[in-house]
Amino acid sequence: MKEGPDLRFSTYLSQRPGLIEYAARMLGSREAAEDILQEAYLRFVPKASGSPLRHKSYLFRIVHNLAVDMLRRKKLERRSRMEDTPPWAAPPPMPTPEETVLFCESVRRAMDIIADLPKSQRVALEMHRFGGYPPEQIAAHLGVSVPTVYRLVQTAVATLTLRLRQDPADHRPS
Structure with a gap:
C-alpha cells in the first residue's frame, strides 16, 4: 500500500x-x-x-x-x-517629581544669586553665558578691558558656584 x-x-x-x-x-x-x-x-x-x-x-x-x-x-x-x-542615544530616564522640584528650586536660587551680584559681574555673566556675546563686545558695553571681562565672568561664576553649594537656608536674598 x-x-x-x-x-x-x-x-x-x-x-x-x-x-x-x-x-x-x-x-x-x-x-x-x-x-x-x-x-x-x-x-x-x-x-x-x-x-x-x-x-x-x-x-x-x-x-x-x-x-x-x-x-x-x-x-x-x-x-x-x-x-x-x-x-548615549538611549532616551534619558524621566525625572521624578521630587527631582523636578529640586531642579526648579536650584534654578530659582541661581537666579536670586545672579540678581544679588554686583551689576558689572551680573551684566558680564549674563551677556557672556546667556547672550553669547564675545568678550570684546561685553568690554565695549561695560567700558572695561577684555581681561577685566574675563575676571568679572570668572568671579561671578565662582560666587554662583559657592553659594549654590551652601545650604539653601543659609542664602537669604537681601
Missing part, C-alpha cells in the same frame, strides 16, 4: 495538540507555536515517507528545529537592536 498525503495529514492532525504544547514550551508563546506548526505542516506533508511511527518523530524533529531557529533569530535580532543603539 502506497502512503499518500492523507496518511501524513492524519498523522499531523493527531499529533497537533502535542506539537503545539511542545513548541509553546520551547518558545514561551502559543501564537509562535502555531506559526511554527504551520511551517512544519508545509515541510512534513509533501516529504514524509516511512511508517507512521517514524512520521511522528520526524514531525517532532521538524517542530524542534523550527523552534530552535526562531529562538536563535529572536536572540540575534535582540542583540543587533541593542548594538544598533549606542548608550
Whole structure:
C-alpha cells in the first residue's frame, strides 16, 4: 500500500495538540507555536515517507528545529537592536517629581544669586553665558578691558558656584 498525503495529514492532525504544547514550551508563546506548526505542516506533508511511527518523530524533529531557529533569530535580532543603539542615544530616564522640584528650586536660587551680584559681574555673566556675546563686545558695553571681562565672568561664576553649594537656608536674598 502506497502512503499518500492523507496518511501524513492524519498523522499531523493527531499529533497537533502535542506539537503545539511542545513548541509553546520551547518558545514561551502559543501564537509562535502555531506559526511554527504551520511551517512544519508545509515541510512534513509533501516529504514524509516511512511508517507512521517514524512520521511522528520526524514531525517532532521538524517542530524542534523550527523552534530552535526562531529562538536563535529572536536572540540575534535582540542583540543587533541593542548594538544598533549606542548608550548615549538611549532616551534619558524621566525625572521624578521630587527631582523636578529640586531642579526648579536650584534654578530659582541661581537666579536670586545672579540678581544679588554686583551689576558689572551680573551684566558680564549674563551677556557672556546667556547672550553669547564675545568678550570684546561685553568690554565695549561695560567700558572695561577684555581681561577685566574675563575676571568679572570668572568671579561671578565662582560666587554662583559657592553659594549654590551652601545650604539653601543659609542664602537669604537681601
